[in-house]
Amino acid sequence: MVQGTTSDAGKSTLVAALCRALYRKGVNVAPFKPQNMALNSAVTVDGGEIGRAQAVQAQACGLPPHTDMNPVLLKPNSDTGCQVIIHGKVACNLEADGYHAYKPTAMRAVLASWQRLTTQYECVMVEGAGSPAEINLRDNDIANMGFAEAVDCPVLLVADIDRGGVFAHIVGTLALLSASERERVIGFVINRFRGDMALLQPGLDWLEHETGKPVIGVLPYLHGLHLEAEDAVAKNTSATHAYALKVIAPILPHISNHTDFDALRLHPDVDFKFVGLSEPIPPVDLIILPGSKNVRGDLAHLIAHGWEQAITKHLRYGGKILGICGGFQMLGKALHDPDAQEGSTGSSAGLGWLEMETTLMPEKRLAQISGTLAFAEAAVTGYEIHMGVSSGPALQSPALFINHQPEGAISADKQIAGTYVHGLFDHPEACAAWLAWAGLKTEATYNYTQLREAGLERLADCVEQHLDWVKLGFFLGENDKTQTIFE
Numbered sequence: 001m002v003q004g005t006t007s008d009a010g011k012s013t014l015v016a017a018l019c020r021a022l023y024r025k026g027v028n029v030a031p032f033k034p035q036n037m038a039l040n041s042a043v044t045v046d047g048g049e050i051g052r053a054q055a056v057q058a059q060a061c062g063l064p065p066h067t068d069m070n071p072v073l074l075k076p077n078s079d080t081g082c083q084v085i086i087h088g089k090v091a092c093n094l095e096a097d098g099y100h101a102y103k104p105t106a107m108r109a110v111l112a113s114w115q116r117l118t119t120q121y122e123c124v125m126v127e128g129a130g131s132p133a134e135i136n137l138r139d140n141d142i143a144n145m146g147f148a149e150a151v152d153c154p155v156l157l158v159a160d161i162d163r164g165g166v167f168a169h170i171v172g173t174l175a176l177l178s179a180s181e182r183e184r185v186i187g188f189v190i191n192r193f194r195g196d197m198a199l200l201q202p203g204l205d206w207l208e209h210e211t212g213k214p215v216i217g218v219l220p221y222l223h224g225l226h227l228e229a230e231d232a233v234a235k236n237t238s239a240t241h242a243y244a245l246k247v248i249a250p251i252l253p254h255i256s257n258h259t260d261f262d263a264l265r266l267h268p269d270v271d272f273k274f275v276g277l278s279e280p281i282p283p284v285d286l287i288i289l290p291g292s293k294n295v296r297g298d299l300a301h302l303i304a305h306g307w308e309q310a311i312t313k314h315l316r317y318g319g320k321i322l323g324i325c326g327g328f329q330m331l332g333k334a335l336h337d338p339d340a341q342e343g344s345t346g347s348s349a350g351l352g353w354l355e356m357e358t359t360l361m362p363e364k365r366l367a368q369i370s371g372t373l374a375f376a377e378a379a380v381t382g383y384e385i386h387m388g389v390s391s392g393p394a395l396q397s398p399a400l401f402i403n404h405q406p407e408g409a410i411s412a413d414k415q416i417a418g419t420y421v422h423g424l425f426d427h428p429e430a431c432a433a434w435l436a437w438a439g440l441k442t443e444a445t446y447n448y449t450q451l452r453e454a455g456l457e458r459l460a461d462c463v464e465q466h467l468d469w470v471k472l473g474f475f476l477g478e479n480d481k482t483q484t485i486f487e
Contacts, residue, residue: 001148002189003128005159005169010191010219012053013227014158015127017459020060022123022476024460030069030121031057034110035129035143037074037082039256039293040228043366043383048088049073052259053127056228060456068113072106072142074099077254077293077342087113090364093341103140107150110142114151123476126153133176145181154186154475162192162221167203174211186475187216189467194221217467226266226455228259244271245440246284250307251276252298252326256291257385260324263425263448269440277305286320286438287311289327291422295360295388296337296348299330308351320438321353321416328408328418329388332356341387353416354409356392363387369421371402375410378433382423390420 002018004011015031022029033054042055048067055065067088075083081095084102086109094102117124130137132144132155140146148155159169174182188207193200197218204215247264251274264272275281292298302308311321323331332350334357337343341360350357370381380400398406399417408419414437425431428447 001126001128001153001155003132003144003148003155003157005131005133005157005166005173006163007130009160009169010158010189011127011129012057013459014156014189014191014219014463015125016053016057016060016227016456017463018125019057020456020460021463022125023061027476028122029061030063030117030124031061031127032068032114032117032124033070033127033129034114034147035072035074035106036070037076037129039075039254040259041073041075041257041385043368043385044069044088045368046088047366049085049364049366049385050088052228052257056452056456057125057127059452060460068116071109071113075256075293078297083293088366090362100140103142107140107142107146110147111150128155131173132181133173135176145177145184148184149180153184155181155184156187156189156216156472156475157185158189158191160191161218162194166190167207170207171210185213187214187471189216190218192221193218214468214471216472217463219462219466222458222462225458226262226451227459228262228452244269245286245435245438246282247272247286247288247438248275248282248284249288249290250274250302252290252292253277253301254292254294254298256293256326257324257422258290260290260422260424261288263431266448266451267425267431267435267446269442269446270435277301277307281307281310283317284314284319285440286322287314289321289323289330291324291385292326292330294342295326295329295358296335296346297343298326299335299348299350302330311351315353315415319415322434322438323416323418324424325384325386325420325422326388328420329358329390331416331418332358332390332392332394334358335388336360354392354394354411354418356390356394356409358388358390360387361389365420369402371400371404371407373400373430373433374398374406375414375437376433378429379427380421380424380430381427382421384420385422386420388420 002011002014019029019031031054036051038051040052041049042052042065044067045064046067050070051073054070058065071087073085083093084091129143159166264270330351331354333352334350336347336359364387365384367384394409397410399408399410399419410417426448
């Protein structure tokens with residue numbers, strides 16, 4: 001199990017790297033995260049929903065994502081509440097104190113998934129959540145040491161040296177663990193190092209002497225590495241040449257599945273930026289309204305910060321608007337939440353640019369899809385994750401066809417489009433067609449799927465080179481293959 005001294009220490013990345021390294025050596029390996037809190041999610045082969053990071057890790061293992069890889073997913077819909085997803089399906093909505101009481105139930109789901117995975121795979125790489133040293137969360141823990149203790153799993157502790165204080169993070173984390181938990185930690189990985197190893201070595205020697213535990217490896221800072229984010233909105237990285245298509249998306253308070261934009265952030269002909277609601281809205285070619293876990297609440301924030309007027313001006317000057325999932329719902333005339341699925345009961349006026357209304361329903365639609373765009377000869381693949389059902393005349397002019405059935409909407413003047421499909425830009429044909437619709441005049445050869453694969457291969461190369469696999473190998477499984485494969 002990989003646990004971290006902090007959030008964003010590199011747990012997801014290290015697990016993905018180890019998974020791909022083992023997969024390349026012929027080990028039958030699978031990823032596992034007992035509990036994940038994230039608004040980036042993916043649809044699984046068995047029709048459920050898991051954290052996006054575990055879908056990436058499954059890809060690293062050469063596997064389709066499955067709900068057993070992330071049996072408990074928490075999707076925040078307010079500062080203190082979340083939607084609880086168990087084995088891929090919505091179980092309930094709970095406030096923080098309610099979820100604390102619910103943990104024993106969640107733990108049963110975790111252990112059931114763990115049992116199934118460990119009977120199917122030679123090796124299971126487990127990812128923790130946050131830090132195991134959050135003492136206020138120790139009671140009934142299912143995400144870190146509580147799980148590791150329950151299944152007797154060895155723990156590798158990863159720390160990020162780039163943010164500073166790496167030795168304090170490691171020693172302080174160990175100090176806050178119980179004696180049995182400290183014994184469970186088999187060693188450390190220091191992540192994102194850039195500098196002279198000779199200057200770091202005295203610190204590593206001190207750490208091993210102080211703790212009695214080995215440093216399994218020091219991983220270098222990999223510039224330009226792309227791996228889909230577990231939850232945090234990625235930093236802006238974009239093209240700067242004069243003919244680049246300018247695209248923005250607002251950072252909504254409850255933005256979900258912002259990995260939809262990774263293909264645009266990395267596209268050589270796209271100048272893509274996430275824009276905070278209170279930041280100035282620059283002149284652009286395309287504004288994309290992203291998904292949201294609280295559509296009515298996020299729409300209210302969007303309007304309060306002047307985006308409605310800015311989008312109206314954008315359209316008047318010929319710009320394009322695309323709404324994805326919750327952003328699509330915002331483009332309609334009204335939003336209804338009769339059963340308080342995402343907040344308080346009630347209705348809200350939408351932005352009104354598409355003739356449709358949306359009602360949030362208790363049952364969530366989860367589906368992997370493939371089809372074609374309605375406005376171009378282009379294949380599209382992706383997935384749907386939404387609780388809204390939309391209806392109205394706008395849907396008679398679809399943006400896509402899925403299994404020959406209309407989906408989404410596009411306005412008569414072709415300026416405004418919306419869809420429930422996530423991953424719109426991942427398929428090369430669909431990406432090229434959407435960007436041409438938005439006004440891109442030139443296009444470089446670009447395949448986002450290949451880019452993701454290249455990132456996983458680069459990670460595997462890195463851990464093969466910089467980790468001590470002799471020290472690590474004993475803990476990777478009970479069979480000779482996984483113990484000795486890297487010796």
